[in-house]
Amino acid sequence: MKVRRIFAGTLGVMALASVTVFGGTSSAHVAKVAGAKIASTCSASIAIEAPFSTGPAIPLGLEQLHFAELAVAQANKANGTNITLGQDNTGLVPATAVSAARSIIASSAVAMIGPAGSQEVEAVGPVIAKAGLAAISGSATLPALTTDGKNPTFFRVVPDDDVQGPRDAAYILAHGLAGAKGSTILIVDDEEAYSEGLVAVMTPLLKAGGYTVNHQSYNGADTGATLQSDLSSLASKVTSSTHIVVIPWQSAGNAQQFGKTLEQQGKKAILFGTDGTNAPGTFIIPGSYSSNFGPDISQTKTALDESIVKGVAKYGPYGPFGVPTWQATTVAMDAIASVCKSGATPTRANVLAAIKKTDIPASQSPEGVPIQFKADGDLKAQAGFLFKIEAGGKYVEIPDK
Amino acid sequence: MQIFIQTLVSGLVVGCLYALIALGYTMVYGVLKLLNFAHGDLYMVGAFVGYYVMRWFGGPSALVIPAPLLVVLMMLIAGLGVGALGMGIERFAYRPLRNAPRIAPLITALGISFILEDSVLLLFGGYPRDYSASDYLPFSGSIHIDGVNIWSVQIIVVAVSVVMMFGLRELVNRTLFGKSMRAVASDREAAEMLGINVNRTIALTFFIGSAMAGVAGVMSGLAFGQITNVIGFLAGLKAFTAAVVGGIGSIPGAMIGGLVIGLCESFSSSYISSQYSDLIVFALLIATMLLRPQGVFGRPPLQKV
Numbered sequence: 014m015k016v017r018r019i020f021a022g023t024l025g026v027m028a029l030a031s032v033t034v035f036g037g038t039s040s041a042h043v044a045k046v047a048g049a050k051i052a053s054t055c056s057a058s059i060a061i062e063a064p065f066s067t068g069p070a071i072p073l074g075l076e077q078l079h080f081a082e083l084a085v086a087q088a089n090k091a092n093g094t095n096i097t098l099g100q101d102n103t104g105l106v107p108a109t110a111v112s113a114a115r116s117i118i119a120s121s122a123v124a125m126i127g128p129a130g131s132q133e134v135e136a137v138g139p140v141i142a143k144a145g146l147a148a149i150s151g152s153a154t155l156p157a158l159t160t161d162g163k164n165p166t167f168f169r170v171v172p173d174d175d176v177q178g179p180r181d182a183a184y185i186l187a188h189g190l191a192g193a194k195g196s197t198i199l200i201v202d203d204e205e206a207y208s209e210g211l212v213a214v215m216t217p218l219l220k221a222g223g224y225t226v227n228h229q230s231y232n233g234a235d236t237g238a239t240l241q242s243d244l245s246s247l248a249s250k251v252t253s254s255t256h257i258v259v260i261p262w263q264s265a266g267n268a269q270q271f272g273k274t275l276e277q278q279g280k281k282a283i284l285f286g287t288d289g290t291n292a293p294g295t296f297i298i299p300g301s302y303s304s305n306f307g308p309d310i311s312q313t314k315t316a317l318d319e320s321i322v323k324g325v326a327k328y329g330p331y332g333p334f335g336v337p338t339w340q341a342t343t344v345a346m347d348a349i350a351s352v353c354k355s356g357a358t359p360t361r362a363n364v365l366a367a368i369k370k371t372d373i374p375a376s377q378s379p380e381g382v383p384i385q386f387k388a389d390g391d392l393k394a395q396a397g398f399l400f401k402i403e404a405g406g407k408y409v410e411i412p413d414k
Numbered sequence: 415m416q417i418f419i420q421t422l423v424s425g426l427v428v429g430c431l432y433a434l435i436a437l438g439y440t441m442v443y444g445v446l447k448l449l450n451f452a453h454g455d456l457y458m459v460g461a462f463v464g465y466y467v468m469r470w471f472g473g474p475s476a477l478v479i480p481a482p483l484l485v486v487l488m489m490l491i492a493g494l495g496v497g498a499l500g501m502g503i504e505r506f507a508y509r510p511l512r513n514a515p516r517i518a519p520l521i522t523a524l525g526i527s528f529i530l531e532d533s534v535l536l537l538f539g540g541y542p543r544d545y546s547a548s549d550y551l552p553f554s555g556s557i558h559i560d561g562v563n564i565w566s567v568q569i570i571v572v573a574v575s576v577v578m579m580f581g582l583r584e585l586v587n588r589t590l591f592g593k594s595m596r597a598v599a600s601d602r603e604a605a606e607m608l609g610i611n612v613n614r615t616i617a618l619t620f621f622i623g624s625a626m627a628g629v630a631g632v633m634s635g636l637a638f639g640q641i642t643n644v645i646g647f648l649a650g651l652k653a654f655t656a657a658v659v660g661g662i663g664s665i666p667g668a669m670i671g672g673l674v675i676g677l678c679e680s681f682s683s684s685y686i687s688s689q690y691s692d693l694i695v696f697a698l699l700i701a702t703m704l705l706r707p708q709g710v711f712g713r714p715p716l717q718k719v
Binding site: 066067068071072075204229230231232235236237238239240241242243245246247248249250266267269270273276277278279295 | 416417420421424425428431432535539540541544548553556561562563565634637638639640642644645646647648649652676679680683684687688689691692
């Protein structure tokens, strides 16, 4: 009798333990499975095109890549999604960008970040439009990209050159950077669509301000000794009546080399670059200016800005190219998440439709402006930022008055 | 007048660099009848070697040795290193093809060019490196002529190039090795029959040509600042043009050809437009091929009857 009671008691304890262990595990397992289902039902891939390993704008390309990677990680965590980021280098070369776009189209990517350069979008836009693939750029600013009708699936989270060019020209005129009226302003393009577009916008405004504009060109793709011949000849055209040289170039390295050439020749003109030259650590000629469409978020104290700054701190100095790319990536990530929330599987078509309806308030954007698109893919809000380069290569944002 | 002098200085600097690279082209063509299209990339490798030597000694802003010594070491190490690399390329890529049809080593040379470019890209990335020479060889040390600043680095480039070119001329004309080189260039088989070590002569020719390209790479970094893995391609093409214009196989021709091309590029950039400088340089190549295919200093090929 006693043995049976002990045996029954032992069995009872074992049964109780089993229920506790396996029952608990089951519910945890169920919970885990349930959780896994939430995360894994929203799986997709996107890809970034940027000049991060070849070409004249590697610092910009790497910056864009790092900020895009951060945006994917942060959005996946916030939205509970499982979206992966592929990457393709373009070197800022249109033909390479088209090859990269074709490989992205052949993959399962439902959206693309980039391309970086306007000349690349001109080449890639019609190709991705045929595939119904949305592309969101944080840096391609040529106005015609959204007005010529050839790139219906292209979006940008930055204002176009019709904003940057006039703002820069107005700043030069308002602050007397070009010297007395009648002086000469040298403006040089690098024979790319972006640069030529800005020159076309700025030249009449500077002339209307009472200045003589000397427009020169050089091949921005030149390297080594040939590049130096180009820059040396440009520098020799800077005379005593030239107080400023406007350089809307895509290469910060070339801008730096030009600045050094001017210094070597004893020329004192101010260099005024646009967003393509904006690269702390690369273009660091003191007294120069460089405009951009992205702010310096290291100086603001919002939680979002701080999280971004912390996330990219390990990569060293960066310019304002990263923030718009972060924003572009977040637009794509949020669009995919919204498709999933509606119960659908992300496809290129429904992600494109969701991107068109993007509505991010200014308080949730590190750009400080609401992110909404017009029907042509342009950003509704218009903002621009200007930086002066101080001694030691420090970029100081000039407040917008 | 200022623009003229500035353009002249710039053209001489660039021309000297093209001349140094062109000499390598012409020497190798002389002994092997091979157009070594990888030669421009040896110049690029030299630039990178010089850059990392500079960094090793604390440059650009915290040098641990005097700047003149640094420059000498950069040139010496780059010259020896790239010279050795050139010898290695000859030994393993070109020597096995010495009796193959001429197209084979030509294509191999193109392949070596891509290998060198992509190796540097993989090892060091595509990010431009800046010699920042003005940090240790400041602009304040410039000579001023009629309002034009001539930087000490520009003087160094021209002076070193002239010394190297004349040194090479003396080596070729007055030394036993020079005689061997000329003999091999004239008739390889006969030279071998006369007891000349053809393999060693060719290897040393490659060493000298590559070393000169390596030193030119260092000087380009000092003078121009930025270097990337793609600076060798266009420089190599221009140097090839210089060698052809001067007379492929002719050492004085390569020197003069390099200076002509450099000055042509510089003056057309300044007085016409930099958009047309490449057009003009390569038009000169075509004109030379049409009007005087053997080049200015070259000899027309003998016709045996």
